[in-house]
Amino acid sequence: MLGEIVILIVAIIVAYVLFKILKTATKMVINAILGLVVLIVANAVLGLNIAYDWLVFLICAIAGVFGALLIIVLNYTGIAFV
Numbered sequence: 001m002l003g004e005i006v007i008l009i010v011a012i013i014v015a016y017v018l019f020k021i022l023k024t025a026t027k028m029v030i031n032a033i034l035g036l037v038v039l040i041v042a043n044a045v046l047g048l049n050i051a052y053d054w055l056v057f058l059i060c061a062i063a064g065v066f067g068a069l070l071i072i073v074l075n076y077t078g079i080a081f082v
Helices: 002-046 054-063 063-077
Strands: none
Touching: 002 054, 002 063, 054 063
């Protein structure tokens, strides 16, 4: 009886931790996808000619929308991603 209660408590704790981790991961994935969408739309509408390479995807994947805006500003000013 005591072993079953301990297992139940451990299972609840593990479920809670997994929920928090997956909730954060879901937000990160959504932010990364939105960053790529912002970059693609800005590239098409503004005609920035930003080359899609691994560095651009990495910045958008990590920083999301903010990273996409940073890439757009750096391209627009001619500093990087020209």
